[in-house]
Amino acid sequence: MTTTQSSIASGMTRRGLLAGAAATAGTLALYGCSGNSGGTSGGKGTLTVAGQSDNLTQVFNPFLENTAQGLTYTSPGSGGFIYEPLVQINTVDIGHDLPWLAKSWRWSDGNKTLTLELQTGVKWTDGTAFSADDVVFTYTMLKQNAGLNLGGVAFATVTAPGPAQIVFTFDVPSEQLFTEVVSVPIVPKHIWSKVKNPTTYTDKNPVGTGPFKLSTFSAQSFLLVRNEDYWQPKAEITALRFVAYKDNQSMTNALVQGLADWGGTYIADADKTYLSRSKHNNYWAPLAGTDGIIPNLERWPLSDIAVRRAISLGVKRKQVGAATGSPPATSVTGLPMPAYTSQVSAQYKGVNFEEDTAKAEKTLTDAGYTKGGDGYYHKGGKRVEFSISFPSAYTDIASRVQVLVSQLKDIGIKLTVDTTTVNDINTITAKGNFDSTMGYPVNSAPRAFSYYYDTINPNLYYPIGKATPTYQNIERFQNAEAKALFTEYPKATTDAQRQQILDKIETIFVEELPWIPMFYWGSYGNWSTAKATGFPSPDNPYFSPVPNPVVALRLKPV
Incomplete structure (x- = not known):
């Protein structure tokens, strides 16, 4: 139905209400824009993304709706820039999902057991080592708190036979639920285990494993800076600034005026209103649903x-x-x-x-x-x-x-x-x-x-x-x-x-x-190559073009 992300982390998304905008009604919808000069995002290596919110608050709990964290979950099936999933679900190159915190997986026992091998050498942004215990803790927390499990992730048990292995069991064959299960954002046990009520936890200063981390926050925008100790090759762009607009029209105006570098929204008469304004402006909407x-x-x-x-x-x-x-x-x-x-x-x-x-x-x-x-x-x-x-x-x-x-x-x-x-x-x-x-x-x-x-x-x-x-x-x-x-x-x-x-x-x-x-x-992506190149396109359809970490890690500053 409409674009939007299916990331469990950001809560349920409303496809139809987003048709034409890779965003969510349940979360803050991202709408980006590119300008004649590549936007007004500031420093070299910093890209600006415009988002929709009439009440931007400093809440980065990835399991709650209508939060700032929602702006960091934009691509269907894609984990955010701060908290990461086990697997990144590919909605453009269907069936070619990307290993992420899990480097491999296999089904057994008549599709009632899912075993995942985890990456090693991963650290949280506070320096603590990531392990299978964090994964077990996250999924157990969802199972115990229905208010957090907006994606309806269901399983019988989750265990960690070793520091880098996770085993899920299901009461019935469940291979068809793979994408929902592995899309959950993983949070740090050493921090969240001390939270009395995770359903109301604001998580103002999130500690994730992702390629970016929170730097500054205001009622209008927030800045994510590059995680210099990221477990994969670190991003070449140095920061992402998310700017909030109150509605579709405001975001469209921002797009046309060139106030941001990257986003995901439908643009009426895009050839005239957006693409013609700069040779750097690009617009692509790979088919995503009905x-x-x-x-x-x-x-x-x-x-x-x-x-x-x-x-x-x-x-x-x-x-x-x-x-x-x-x-x-x-x-x-x-x-x-x-x-x-x-x-x-x-x-x-x-x-x-x-x-x-x-x-x-x-x-x-x-x-x-x-x-x-x-x-x-x-x-x-x-x-x-x-x-x-x-x-x-x-x-x-x-x-x-x-x-x-x-x-x-x-x-x-x-x-x-x-x-x-x-x-x-x-x-x-x-x-x-x-x-x-x-x-x-x-x-x-x-x-x-x-x-x-x-x-x-x-x-x-x-x-x-x-x-x-x-x-x-x-x-x-x-x-x-x-x-x-x-x-x-x-x-x-x-x-x-x-x-x-x-x-x-x-x-x-x-x-x-x-x-x-x-x-x-389609998953509507809008971007300018004035500041960075490497975005997916019809000629290189490796992933959804809306703002997401998979793409961010492939971008190269101009």
Whole structure:
């Protein structure tokens, strides 16, 4: 769904609300900009990144939402600049994840045991040696404090047979959960074990293993400086300054004015407004996912599949996507194309969404709906009307919704706008207090099964009013066959068996249309090469272009 990061460390991200901006609604969203002179970041070797926050506070606890730490977690699956994960998940070169604090791993016991070998010679920025004890402590803390485990990381046990080895055990085959498990940010046991309540711990002066560490902090920005004793070859850039802006528009203005060097946001008419301003400016959005209307399946009228099908037939996806420069969703499986072509069932290869307004209205009339004098369809004395909830700060979402309001009116369906705040949206959708929204509060791992697991797994169903703890299946989809398939998938032992199960899940998605794909989104990266080179690009797509430590370590100052 929308870009955004799936890093468990920064809390759950809202893809749809970020569509087009590698950021989070649950955390501080990063939006960068490059200028004619490479930005105004100051000293040589220092790059500036602009972020979104209307309340920047000095909180670097990597397990809490809406914190300064959130600005350091920007790339889907990528650990931050201060606290690092065991593995960096690659959402651009799918399947080529990067060893990080763990240098290797293997599954055994029918995919119920995961063993990881750790790097040696790693130190925390206070000089203390890093070891497997830190990893065991971190995961145990998550298991004991549900309020920190926003990623829903689940395992039976975690142990350290030696100072550089970690073993996870699971009650059931769990290879499909690999990306979620290994994305957790590791914190130092010698510091965090003394914290009385980690769910409220601010961690104002974080001690990490990452390539950067905190230097100075203010209400408007903070500076991370290079970790001179980093366990990998240290970064060649010397510092990163994160600057906070209150909303999308402010960040866009900053981008156009050249007030920063690197970031990740959708830019309207980028060729004219951004790229043309300097030969150094670059803009790339590698495909990352699919987005659209996420209905509450327990509220009429979207609980009626006839209405959902009519909407899917009646919308013009190209126009919806064009509102923010996003390509229209094509495959009826909902999987982003062409990245997932190999995992599409044979019966749906090349089968795309149909757009036919006349057929959309016939779908409604065949289901017993009649058009009233107000131009909208009615049934049982009720008008076919629903609202769509999203934060008012996200102007890109607002642009898409305005297109949908007009398109749905043309087929006799009334769509109203229900704006809220960035802080409230995830709570609203988690509890089911909405008619519809755009996008998911989680960003799936770059795997087809994970994509469906997060969005339509009936095993993750919670009744209205009870918050889904991991923000998955927020539309409250229920289907007995799907419930069994999601349980069987982890038990499969071959790729062929896994694909057979996936084929059946795709069929259920196509036939039930639990949510309505509209457009594809990318991890939008913006950067200037005036001060540094080495960023990923279409010619060198080694990782996501939004600010993240993997890229930072490859940058070379000009």
